[in-house]
Each structure stands twice: as C-alpha cells, then as structure tokens.
Amino acid sequence: MTQTLNLGRIVRLSLLSFGALVFLAPYIFMISAAGKAQADIFASSLSLVPQQWYYVENIQKAMSRVDIPTLLWNGVVVCGIILIIQVMVAVPCAYAMAKLQFRGSRFMMALVMLGLLVPIHATALPLYVAFDTLSMLNSYAALVAPFSISVFAIFLFLQFFRALPDDLIHAARLDGMSELGVVARVILPNAWPAVTAFAIFSVVAHWNDLFWPLIVVTNSDYATPPLGLLFFRAAEAGDDYGALMAATLIITLPLVLAFLMAQKRFVEGIAMTGLKG
Template identity: 55%
Template sequence: MTGNRLGPFARILRHVVLMTLAVVIVAPFVWMVLCSFKTQSEILSAEIRIIPHTWAAVENYTAALTRVPMLRFLLNGVIVTLVIFLLQVLVNLPAAYALAKLRFRGRSAFLGLVLLCLLIPVHATAIPTYIMFYKAGLLNTYASLILPFTISVFGIFLMRQFFMTVPDDLIDAARVDGMSEIGIVWRVMLPTAVPALVAFGIFSVVAHWNDYFWPLIVVADQALYTPPLGVAFFRLNDQGTSYGPLMAAATISIAPLVIAFLLAQRRFIEGITLTGMKA
C-alpha cells in the first residue's frame, strides 16, 4: 500500500464489508416485500421460502388499499412533506446565505447557535409546542403537522456549507450589476444550490414522511393521518394478524420514498460531496 492507495486485498476486504452491510440493511425490506406477496399460511410457515409458493399479491394489496383509506394517507404525506420542504427552503436559503457570505457582528455566535440547536431533539420541545398549538386552536389541522418544522437548523447548516464553496467573485459580480441581496439569494445562489437542495430534500422528506411521534400527538382525525399513522391504524383496525395485507400496506407507504431516492440519487451524492468541501 502506497500513500492513500489500497492494495488488492484491502480493496476486496472493503467491498466485502460494504456488501455485507448492504445485505444486512436491505434484507428486512426485501423480506417485507416478499411477505406482501405471500398467503397468511405461508408467512406463518416454519419453512423459510424466498419465492412465494402461492402468490397472493393481488389480494394483499387490494386489502391494503380498501380496508383503510391508504391513498388518502399517502396524499396527506405528500402534502405535509412537500409544504414543509418548500417552507424550509424559503427560510434556509436566506439564513444560510447570510451565515456564509455576509459579514455582520455576531455571525459566529449565530452559527454556534445553529450548531447548538442541532443537539436538541424534537421530543424535548414537543410539550411546549403542543401547548402553543392548543392555545392557538390549531390542533388536528394541517398547520399543526407543518408549522413546527418550517425552520430546519440542519438545513441551514447544510446549505451554509454548500454556499461556502460558491466563489465570492460570482456574488460581487451580481452586486456590481445592481442586484439586491435577496435577488442574489434567489437568482444566483438558488440555481447553484440545486444539488445541495436535492440532498436536503431527501433528508427532509424521509424524516417527515416517516414521522410517527408528532402526528400521533396532534392529529385525531383519520382524514389527516400520515402514512405511518395509516399503517398503525391498519394494524389496529382488526387487521393486526393479517400479515400479508399489513406488509403490503407497509410496502405501499415506503414505495414513494424509494422511487424518489432512485430518481435523485446522483444529485443526492453530488450535494453531500460538495457540502463538505469547505469549512
């Protein structure tokens, strides 16, 4: 091994470790999908069979879509995650631009505050936030699902790291042309930040699509259930032992995330790589 180059044995070992980890991570999801194709008796059978002996995909997925309003739950998930992401972009980009490119008193303190907020779990502020929404009469509404997450300190930090890689000459040229700071944010920085936005969008959508804790607290109306609550409702709605339809419902709930990631994976990797290039 010379420098940072790995020898043949080390490269093989690295790939074996990575492939093993990939199999361990992916195996539960593959098994979930396979179970959604099987009959109840085959799922409970002591014999482990990868390929279903009797296919029950149509029955399981029909039950998942008809026994509970699963499509409504998916629509709620789309509305909540997309609105949260759009509002986060409206907040994150100007804040990240200010922390990355503007010079003002207390900038380092504000950046330190952002980093400190990264250490605070959402559960720590759940009770005061719940009380605030209760006093405002916003419980059991889309607003209660969306508004607490309109500011993402992780998004501000991620976008700030990306903006640090943008040359100052580009911003100076825009100022010479008479463009305002807000105009620079939306007309100069936004187009350059597409890879970072895609990366952050994946993180944001996955986090809020899979969020079970907060919707369980603030939502009581079934018409506002998000996908995780929908799957839990399916399990509790006398379908808890119908494992085939239950696995089908779980597969339907995660399918949009898998599709979105596959479509955006190149931009996602590019955004993650570029945001770490400059401190």
C-alpha cells in the same frame, strides 16, 4: 502488485455487498411477506419466495381497509410544504451567515449548533398545548409548523455557500442586484446539489415520522403514512400481516423511487458541502 490491488478490491466489494444485504434484509422480507398468505408467513420453514402469490389479494385488502391514496396524498402535502418553507428560510439565513459581514454572526452560528442538539421531543408538550389552545389540532398547519425552520438545513447550506466564489457574488452586485436578487438568481440556482441532498433528508425524516402526527392527529383524514399504518393495525388487531406488509410496501415505495432518481444529486450535494463520512 496488481494481484494485491485486485484482492483488496474484491474484499471491499464483498464487505459492501454484505453490508448492503444486511440493510436490505428487512425490505426483502417485507416484499416477500406482502405476497404470502397468512399460513405461509407463519410456516415453520422460512422461504422468501411465496408458495402461492397473494400480492393482489393483500393489496386489495390494504386498499379496502385503509384509505392509502389519502395517506399518500397527506404525506406528499406535508413533506412538500415543510421542504419548501425550510428551503425558503434556510437559504437566505445561510447566505447571510456565509457571505455577509455583520455583528453577531458567530453568535448566530452558535445558536444554529445549539439548535441541532434540541430534539422535537423536548418541545412537544408546549407545542401541543399551543396548538390545542389555538384549535389547530387535526390540521396540516399542526403537522407542518414545528418543522418550518430547520437548523440542519441552515448548517448544510452554510457549508455549501462558503465554497462558492465571492467574485460571483461581487459581479452580481455590480450588475445592480439586491441581496435578495443575489439569493434568488445566483445563490439558489447554484445550490441545487445541496438542496437535493437536504430534500432527501427532509422528505425521508418527515414521511417516516410517527411521533408528532401521533400527538396532533386523531382524524384519519389528516393521517400521514406511518400513522395510517398504525390505524391499519388497530383495525386489523395486528393479525393480518400479509395485508399490513402490502400496505407498508405501497407507502415506502415512493421514497425508494425518489431516492433512486435523486441519488446522483444526493451524493454530489453531500460531497460539495464537505459532509464526508
């Protein structure tokens, strides 16, 4: 019996390790290419270890040809503002739908579910026309406004709030708290696992988003990281892949570090919201 369990564990670990290697393979190749000279990248033999280390040279090229600090700052500003507004809007909405009894709650839930089915591509044209009419293109507002309300956040927090005990909310009301006070002082402090889980989804999605910034931004001063890489390729005619991989490595590194620091909360939030795979 013990041998069977050990064999099953070995098989599971082997499959998980293989799957992790498959998903990490592009990132490993990017790290390898970021440290190679142009001739090594297109060599006939594939080697992950650079024959000559060109990390410093490629990073210097990337930093000199594209304003990477500005790209990173724009990414932080846009993702941070979007996340803060999304949480401020989604938490009260989800609390009302989960814990308050009112007419139309089922209809609102149906609207939330329908909202999950509408992609940004379907509304891109009217949003672009509206921002152009208001002369708001090439601005943080144009990058942030379409994503300020997240129906996915409302749905995620709704599942989490339903699991919170009603006695906790009743006790807060007996202490004289208003509904906004309950949300700010009771619900939100207990919702940090769900907020952290959603923060990972939100930041990754908007940090890597190229579709919408490509539409509303033509000024490099407001370019987000993926759009900045596109400007880099345009400036380099797509032939300096070592520097391009170095720029990509710099831009993706903050996401990797953020996920590693928040992975415990992320897994806890997913488990507690009932969104189990």
